Amino acid sequence: MCNAFGIINSEGSNVNVEGVQDYRPVGAFSFLGRYRIIDFPISNMTNSGVNHIQVYVKSKPRSLIEHLGTGRHYNLNSKRGKLHILYGENLSDSSFYNHDVAAYRANMSAIEEVNYPYVIIAPSYMIYAMDYSSLLNKHIESGADITMVYQSVEDARNEFINCDVLNLNKQKGVLSIERNRGNYKTRNISLETYVLSKELFISLVNKAANISSLYSFRDMLNDECSELDVRGVAHRGYFVAINDFKSYYHANMELININKAMTLFDDEWPIYTRTNDSAPTQYYACSDVHHSVVSNGCLIEGTVENSVIGRGCTLKKGCVVKDSVVLPGVMIGEDVHIEGAVVDKKAKITRVKELIADAEHPAYVKRGDRI
Amino acid sequence: MKQENMLAMILAGGRGTRLEALTKKVAKPAVFYGGKYRIIDFPLSNCANSGINVVGVLTQYESVLLNSYVAGGSRWGLDAKNSGVFVLPPREKEDTDFNIYRGTADAISQNIDFIDSHDPDYVLILSGDHIYKMDYSKMLAHHKACGADATIAVLGVPMKEASRFGIMNTDETDRIIEFEEKPEKPKSNLASMGIYIFDWKLLRKMLIADMDNPNSNHDFGKDIIPTMLEDNKKLYAWKYKGYWKDVGTIDSLWEANMDLLDKNNELDLSDPNWKIYTEDVCAMPHFVGEHGKIIRSYVNQGCVIDGEVTNSVLFTNVKINQDAKVNDSVIMPEAVIGAGAVLNRVIVAEGVKIAPNAVVGDPNSDEIELVAKNVR
Numbered sequence: 001m002c003n004a005f006g007i008i009n010s011e012g013s014n015v016n017v018e019g020v021q022d023y024r025p026v027g028a029f030s031f032l033g034r035y036r037i038i039d040f041p042i043s044n045m046t047n048s049g050v051n052h053i054q055v056y057v058k059s060k061p062r063s064l065i066e067h068l069g070t071g072r073h074y075n076l077n078s079k080r081g082k083l084h085i086l087y088g089e090n091l092s093d094s095s096f097y098n099h100d101v102a103a104y105r106a107n108m109s110a111i112e113e114v115n116y117p118y119v120i121i122a123p124s125y126m127i128y129a130m131d132y133s134s135l136l137n138k139h140i141e142s143g144a145d146i147t148m149v150y151q152s153v154e155d156a157r158n159e160f161i162n163c164d165v166l167n168l169n170k171q172k173g174v175l176s177i178e179r180n181r182g183n184y185k186t187r188n189i190s191l192e193t194y195v196l197s198k199e200l201f202i203s204l205v206n207k208a209a210n211i212s213s214l215y216s217f218r219d220m221l222n223d224e225c226s227e228l229d230v231r232g233v234a235h236r237g238y239f240v241a242i243n244d245f246k247s248y249y250h251a252n253m254e255l256i257n258i259n260k261a262m263t264l265f266d267d268e269w270p271i272y273t274r275t276n277d278s279a280p281t282q283y284y285a286c287s288d289v290h291h292s293v294v295s296n297g298c299l300i301e302g303t304v305e306n307s308v309i310g311r312g313c314t315l316k317k318g319c320v321v322k323d324s325v326v327l328p329g330v331m332i333g334e335d336v337h338i339e340g341a342v343v344d345k346k347a348k349i350t351r352v353k354e355l356i357a358d359a360e361h362p363a364y365v366k367r368g369d370r371i
Numbered sequence: 372m373k374q375e376n377m378l379a380m381i382l383a384g385g386r387g388t389r390l391e392a393l394t395k396k397v398a399k400p401a402v403f404y405g406g407k408y409r410i411i412d413f414p415l416s417n418c419a420n421s422g423i424n425v426v427g428v429l430t431q432y433e434s435v436l437l438n439s440y441v442a443g444g445s446r447w448g449l450d451a452k453n454s455g456v457f458v459l460p461p462r463e464k465e466d467t468d469f470n471i472y473r474g475t476a477d478a479i480s481q482n483i484d485f486i487d488s489h490d491p492d493y494v495l496i497l498s499g500d501h502i503y504k505m506d507y508s509k510m511l512a513h514h515k516a517c518g519a520d521a522t523i524a525v526l527g528v529p530m531k532e533a534s535r536f537g538i539m540n541t542d543e544t545d546r547i548i549e550f551e552e553k554p555e556k557p558k559s560n561l562a563s564m565g566i567y568i569f570d571w572k573l574l575r576k577m578l579i580a581d582m583d584n585p586n587s588n589h590d591f592g593k594d595i596i597p598t599m600l601e602d603n604k605k606l607y608a609w610k611y612k613g614y615w616k617d618v619g620t621i622d623s624l625w626e627a628n629m630d631l632l633d634k635n636n637e638l639d640l641s642d643p644n645w646k647i648y649t650e651d652v653c654a655m656p657h658f659v660g661e662h663g664k665i666i667r668s669y670v671n672q673g674c675v676i677d678g679e680v681t682n683s684v685l686f687t688n689v690k691i692n693q694d695a696k697v698n699d700s701v702i703m704p705e706a707v708i709g710a711g712a713v714l715n716r717v718i719v720a721e722g723v724k725i726a727p728n729a730v731v732g733d734p735n736s737d738e739i740e741l742v743a744k745n746v747r
Contacts, residue, residue, distance in 0.1 A: 032655075032656060033656040034655070034656040034672065073651070256658075258658045258660060258675055258677075261655070261658065265655055270653040271653070271655075272653055275651040277646045277647075277648050277649070277651075278641070278646075279405075279406070279407070279640035279641045279647070280405070280406035280407055280640075280669050280670055280671040280672075280684075280685075281657070281669070281670050281671075282631075282632075282641070282668075282669055283665045283666065283667060283668045283669070283670065284634055284667055285666060285667040287665065287666065287667075288664075289659050289663070289664070289665050290659060290661070290663060290664070291659060291660060291661050291663070292658075292659045293655075293656050293657070293658055293659070294656055294657055294659065294670070295656040295657075295672065296407075296656070296671065296672050297641060299641065304659075308656075309656075
């Protein structure tokens with residue numbers, strides 16, 4: 001049991017995953033064949049004993065709602081637990097106005113009704129494993145008003161662009177929040193994971209709306225750094241932000257390495273997802289698969305190398321899939337050669353026999369496309 | 372949609388002695404099959420897919436795991452209102468002595484009160500240890516169309532093997548005129564699959580009579596069906612076409628797993644219109660490492676494969692370490708095959724660890740070896 005409720009925030013305007021995001025919010029992206037990105041923050045919460053979880057959906061909610069359902073598959077208690085999908089009906093189409101503060105205000109009654117004194121907020125576009133119950137304990141013990149999680153990264157020049165950076169003093173007090181513009185190599189990237197009392201949360205949401213209709217919650221937090229006791233807690237281990245197309249591709253690719261994957265996955269910290277009752281994957285006599293991650297329900301006759309294959313894909317004879325991320329339900333026809341691509345859900349590639357891009361600039365095949 | 376008023380009873384008390392150590396602590400219906408399933412998933416999924424809402428599961432031998440596995444029925448979607456999977460081990464009753472189930476018919480007799488409480492028109496009797504896909508609603512439609520008192524699903528088997536089965540001899544309308552248990556000189560090749568539909572009122576009467584008959588084995592095949600034929604009841608055969616396997620031995624369990632490796636295998640577990648449901652284990656997708664190689668195999672989620680796997684079925688979370696070679700084998704959940712180990716024609720039981728460089732099984736052996744203990 002964890003004396004807090006959870007909020008899974010929708011991605012802000014700093015996130016733009018070309019192509020893939022046209023069809024669904026980042027939380028609903030397929031990840032590593034079997035998962036959707038939102039499985040990670042929700043599993044973190046349920047594993048931490050957070051039993052009441054609010055998921056905020058900004059736009060294109062269809063695939064997310066289908067995936068989340070009742071939340072039963074996340075090991076939530078079927079009576080005492082709750083997965084609450086909250087959609088801001090009357091929000092503006094403009095992504096500048098359509099931010100988290102607007103969504104929280106649109107659903108304020110649902111927030112006020114929750115009977116927990118603390119709230120843990122986590123983003124839906126970041127992947128990491130973390131025990132929030134010990135984070136909450138740290139927060140309470142420290143006496144801080146707000147606790148924020150960050151990770152010190154060494155590749156901030158090229159990665160985590162436009163993500164938040166926490167400027168910390170020596171005592172790990174947060175001085176300010178700014179965007180990462182790629183000017184420094186080492187930076188404390190914010191995991192956009194915050195712990196605070198429900199009371200303070202509500203007052204900050206309302207305050208933000210009074211200051212500016214363009215203020216998102218992180219803007220408000222930045223203002224408050226000088227007023228309140230805001231502290232940073234470091235996270236170590238696997239951490240990635242899916243904030244652009246390249247990071248989506250690379251996050252999938254790097255986890256093909258089992259040793260790397262074991263820094264995220266842990267038997268004691270299961271990542272739950274919705275089952276679709278597919279059979280095991282069938283490899284035929286002419287298949288040739290190396291260094292790849294393959295989900296259930298696939299029929300594989302071709303060659304797969306250094307790739308992630310989603311659930312229920314069909315890879316026909318003679319095809320070659322290399323350095324690619326293949327989303328669920330894709331059909332790759334005979335003798336088709338794909339290299340360095342992200343192939344979105346249910347695409348069928350039969351006629352075009354060659355689709356080759358380099359891993360630095362991966363190609364994208366649209367959802368349900370016939371090629 | 373109006374519910375077809377048929378209730379299913381699955382006989383799942385079987386011991387499966389010939390499956391050796393695999394059935395030491397679990398009943399045969401709970402034995403693993405096909406990379407992620409247990410045998411009982413097949414009749415239960417068939418029931419769910421055929422629109423049957425209430426299923427009784429009759430357990431007896433080592434029933435702890437099986438009881439908890441099927442209870443609730445949510446894994447097969449049998450958990451709506453008016454629906455459910457009911458675990459029915461033998462129980463003490465007010466008016467009779469406590470008795471174990473003396474035979475297949477007795478297991479049903481002892482649960483007449485349970486069946487009555489659901490007030491079905493028809494009762495479907497199934498065995499919990501066969502692998503097949505069947506639409507029982509079609510069988511019921513046939514039962515009704517014939518105006519039958521009982522319908523028995525039959526399978527055409529090769530004539531030379533017919534003497535191993537219970538054989539139904541039928542007339543040109545498929546009415547059963549004679550039943551012969553393992554006949555020396557079979558007159559037909561229609562083998563009983565142990566799947567029966569009965570009109571409940573009639574069966575109820577017969578079971579009550581059978582219970583007190585001291586000469587009865589209390590068995591459907593040996594007692595109930597022959598008595599019905601003697602009484603000139605209308606028994607019809609319903610011919611099933613498709614995959615069906617009784618996995619009674621280590622060899623046949625291995626064989627049934629190997630059948631899945633055929634490209635156009637008849638069982639076709641990937642058919643989206645007739646899914647076989649099972650436990651949703653929380654596992655990663657499977658990882659194929661730098662040295663991994665998989666040829667003609669069936670691999671479930673959670674496996675980590677850095678060795679060579681050929682003609683094999685791997686269950687959940689199996690680890691095949693570097694340079695290990697696994698040929699013509701079935702590796703059950705959580706087993707670990709050490710680096711450089713070589714396996715041929717074996718079934719490795721759940722959680723068994725094979726030490727690095729161990730050599731297990733023989734590629735030239737006729738028999739399949741069951742590895743139920745760690746190999747050093």
